[in-house]
Amino acid sequence: MNDPVVQLSEAEYRDVWDRFYADFAFRPGMNPATWPAIKEPLDSITWSLAPLDDDPGYERLDRLVEVVQQGLTVCVPPQGTLFALDWQHASFRFSPHLVRGSEQERWPLSPYPDGDYYIYLSGDFLTGSFGHPWEESLCLFGQGLLDVTSTKIDAIxxxxxxxxxxPPHRAERRSART
Known part of the structure; x- marks a missing residue:
């Protein structure tokens, strides 16, 4: 891949989205009765994004984005790529190792779903993130990604x-409150 960020061709866009719909049983919708909008993998954790509503300087949001991007970068080999999918909009393939510096291109999209479903996926679809704009949630999946991010995201x-x-077991909910 010569460019660090490449918009998916129409054919690749269809192929990637078709596979995402099939592999994750994706069912977009604003009705809470249909949530979560994907079949969340066994090695996944989902957080509410509601705590970011009281973040006037966007410090927690910035930290969340940083943690997820760093985690995904760690999980991709140096020459590897990720998909950045924006539901019903342009989507991309990019090299996370080449888009981090100030003189380099930025990451396409964000883990934070700003009005649409935002998804990052490894090429094998085993690692990534799913941002749900209406549930206001973020699901991370892939054990390697969870290992390097979950404690930091719990703190955020x-x-x-x-x-x-x-949903977590009652004992887990009680210990989280204490």
Missing amino acids: LGAPIRRSGR
């Missing part, structure tokens, strides 16, 4: 709302 957003697609 608080206790998860789901693990492996399920």
Whole structure:
């Protein structure tokens, strides 16, 4: 890949989205009865983004973006790429190792879903993030990504709302409050 960020061709866009719909049983919608909008993988954790509502200087949001981007970069080999998917809009393939510096291109999109579903995916679809704009949630998946990010994200957003697609057990909720 010569350029660090490349917009997906129409054919690749269709192929990637078709596979995402199939692999994750993606069902977009604003109705809470249909959430979560994907079948969250077994090795996944989902957090509410509501704590960012009271973040006037965007410090926690900036830290969240930094932690997720660093985690995804660690999980991709130096020559590897990620997909950055924006539902019903242009989507990209990019090299996270080449888009981090001030003189380099920026990451396409953000882990924070700003009005649409924002998704980062490894080429094998086993590692990534799914930002749900209406549930106001962020799901990270892939054990390697969780290993390097979950403790830091807990500190930013608080206790998860789901693990492996399920609400935490009562004991976990109680310990998170104490």
